[in-house]
Amino acid sequence: MRLDLTLACGQSFRWRETAEGHWTGVMGGRVWTLTQTDDTLWFHVYANHQDGQKEGGDTKRRAGEKNVAESKRRKGAPWKEEEDSRAVTSEQNSDVEAEMLRDYFQLHVKLGDLYKEWGSADGHFKQIADIFTGVRMLRQDPTECLFSFICTSNNHISRIQGMVDRLCQSLGEPLCQLDQTSYYNFPTLSALADISVEARLRDLGFGYRARFLQQSAKQILDTHGLQWLEGLRRVPYPEARDALRTLPGVGTKVADCVCLMSLDKPEAVPVDTHVWQIAKRDYKYAANNGQKSLTDKLHKEIGDFFRKLWGPYAGWAHSVLFCADLKKFQSLKETTHPKPLKTRKEEDEKCKKSNLKREFDGDKTNLKTKSKCRKAQVSVQK
Known part of the structure; x- marks a missing residue:
């Protein structure tokens, strides 16, 4: 799972990245901060106003896809970054909160297996999947x-x-x-x-x-x-x-x-004009090609098209492609698949006109960018 993609792709509107890699938001009547390592989801739950006087009201521990770590109790323990190596929680709430997270992120669903199935059925999805891994519903x-x-x-x-x-x-x-x-x-x-x-x-x-x-x-x-x-x-x-x-x-x-x-309802495929464009652009979907607006009939036809392609979890697959098409995540594509040198040289000429100066390093396969404009800074990686 990737918190940065899952929490910022337009599913929920209650989460903010309050520090690098740390997401704070409201879920289940509690305020949480979440962060993750390769195989572990760490969480901290803050005491609400109404129970703020309770001993040990703040809790922190981890929730994994396969198990939940044993916890230790520390009365009133503050959450510190350096404590990520241990699980700190109050005894009465830890299991409840870990289960809330498992349910919220649907950790029982084997997402890796689904990605493989979708990639086998859909070449376009397979191209996207390596970059946009871990998008959970x-x-x-x-x-x-x-x-x-x-x-x-x-x-x-x-x-x-x-x-x-x-x-x-x-x-x-x-x-x-x-x-x-x-x-x-x-x-x-x-x-x-x-x-x-x-x-x-x-x-x-x-x-x-x-x-x-x-x-x-x-x-x-x-x-x-x-x-x-x-x-x-x-x-x-x-x-x-x-x-x-x-x-x-x-x-x-x-x-x-x-x-x-x-x-x-994992088979539900929300269709708006954005998804309609994905269907036409990436899947050459041509049904009702002369249609200028989304009707209920067209909505159902596009949904059925993707359900037939991706299967019973079609809505989950749809959300991966929707996420991949958002402007805020386009830099992930550029970092993972840099443009060929010829294209970068062409862009270099455009940048010079915009008061941007680029410098080639030794083998001319990487570009370093120095900007004279405080408003723009471009980085191109190999």
Whole structure:
């Protein structure tokens, strides 16, 4: 598993890289910091305001895919980087928290085997797989997943993160404060359904999404009840998807995201214009080639195309390619597959025009870059 890809590819909007290789966020009503070594996922859980007086409230230990290390107890032990070699936790919570992480990252799924299957069936995936290894699907809380993805309509990841943060600050319960940053739990359905919520969220910049959030929460409580969303985990994928689509602001793509990322439907393939372009560009997908907009019919056809290609975990494979196409991760491709020297020389000429100066090292197979512009620094590796 790779935390940097899994937590930043648009599945969840609650995680930030707070130090190099360390990700802090909210999950299961707790604030966590996660980091990893080659075969181990390390975690630290912070005491919430309500239990901050409890002895040993902060916990730190590791959760592996095959086992969980034995723990030692240290009363009130602070988390220090140099303590990564041992597991520190409070006795009553350690097993519960390790199991929460196993469930959240679905560590029972043998991702390496799936990558091999997808690579055997799909040459394009095989090219991508060596760079974008370890992209896992999160198993999120259904309420948080649904209402976060209602915010994604006509939006991009960084702006969605800001909206979800404001939603939690406005309507969620406070958990703790770290380094001047306050963390909040995700709002309950009852908080989201309050009649005052729409106006409140419009004031916070949610626009038309404010009405969808309030009305969807109210419809769930009035028509189905508190346990309805979680109950959709136990029904077939088409039934769960169609049920979600009855909610205000929930179209086919959002419904598929919720099915895949919180309702145990690994065959769900969320299709938006981005995924449609991947299908046409990388798979020469030509069905309805004259279509100019995504219809429900086209959405299903593209989903069926990928389900036939990748099998029952098609949604997981889709997320690897989606991640690989995000602008924020393009540098990984450039580092792993550097451009040929001829191409780099052509780019060198362009850089000179932009007040950038490049210097060749001895054998002219590597390029070092020195920039006269503080705004731009280019590095090309062999």
